[in-house]
Amino acid sequence: MEKRKIEKIVFLGGASWENDSKVFKEAYDTAKLLAENGYKIMNGGGPGVMRAATMGAKAAGQNVIVVTYHPNKKKANYEGVDPENPFDDEIVTLDYFDRTKVMLQNNDVHIVFNGSTGTISELGMSWASSRIHEGNHKPIILFGSFWEEIVESIKKNMLMRPGEIELLQICSTPEEVLSYIQKLDKKE
Numbered sequence: 001m002e003k004r005k006i007e008k009i010v011f012l013g014g015a016s017w018e019n020d021s022k023v024f025k026e027a028y029d030t031a032k033l034l035a036e037n038g039y040k041i042m043n044g045g046g047p048g049v050m051r052a053a054t055m056g057a058k059a060a061g062q063n064v065i066v067v068t069y070h071p072n073k074k075k076a077n078y079e080g081v082d083p084e085n086p087f088d089d090e091i092v093t094l095d096y097f098d099r100t101k102v103m104l105q106n107n108d109v110h111i112v113f114n115g116s117t118g119t120i121s122e123l124g125m126s127w128a129s130s131r132i133h134e135g136n137h138k139p140i141i142l143f144g145s146f147w148e149e150i151v152e153s154i155k156k157n158m159l160m161r162p163g164e165i166e167l168l169q170i171c172s173t174p175e176e177v178l179s180y181i182q183k184l185d186k187k188e
Contacts, residue, residue: 006108006185009034010042012122013049013113013143015079023114024052026143030111030174031056037178042107044068044099045090047082049113054085063088067106069099100125104138109181111141130167139184141177142170 011031017024031041031053041057043050045066054064066087071078078096091106093099100122104110110126112119123140130137142151147170155165171177 006039006181008040008042008107009109009111009181010103010107011049011053011111011113012044012103012115012126013111013119014115015046015048015050015082015118016116017048017052017114019052023049023144026174027052027113028056028059030143030177032060033174033178034181035060035062037182039181040065042066042103043085043087044103045081045085045087046079047085048079049115051082051085054087058086065089065091067091067093067099067103069093069096071095104129107138109139109141109184111143111177113143114146127164127167131161131164134163134167137167139181140168141180142168143172143177145170145172 011027013027014023027049035041035057041053041062042065043053045068050066054066057064064087066085068081068090070081070092091102093102104126112123126138126140130140151165151168151170154160169180171180
């Protein structure tokens with residue numbers, strides 16, 4: 001049997017999404033479908049999209065690894081580790097930026113759901129790294145049709161070099177995500 005090129009997928013997105021929100025359900029369904037198809041799921045160990053990804057993967061019978069940061073004192077605008085995120089294994093890092101770097105380095109695909117400033121910083125780090133390592137980069141999936149307007153605005157208002165926008169793939173359903181990843185998995 002041929003070894004897969006894509007094994008681990010990290011879920012990035014808002015920590016404030018509640019379990020009954022559309023974004024939470026989309027992240028859960030996407031993680032569950034990917035885990036059912038043999039992909040390993042990673043996240044930052046927090047609430048919202050991160051908890052949804054863990055719960056979806058666990059529903060498919062898969063263990064989940066998270067990358068966390070435990071501040072030495074409570075931070076007003078950092079959610080920290082979520083006690084309701086039922087992950088299996090934890091990689092503890094030094095600070096928020098180290099956490100993001102370790103998450104982005106230890107997987108094969110980045111999926112970015114709707115979120116806030118933390119999500120924007122994760123996307124920026126992922127995108128910049130993919131640009132630097134183009135040809136040997138990690139694919140970036142933007143989940144949700146709302147990204148189309150954001151990407152168009154970036155193209156219109158920012159200085160984009162050739163090939164930068166093409167590093168992004170917008171998908172709006174778990175099935176589209178799976179199909180895109182399977183196509184990448186088959187490329188030589």
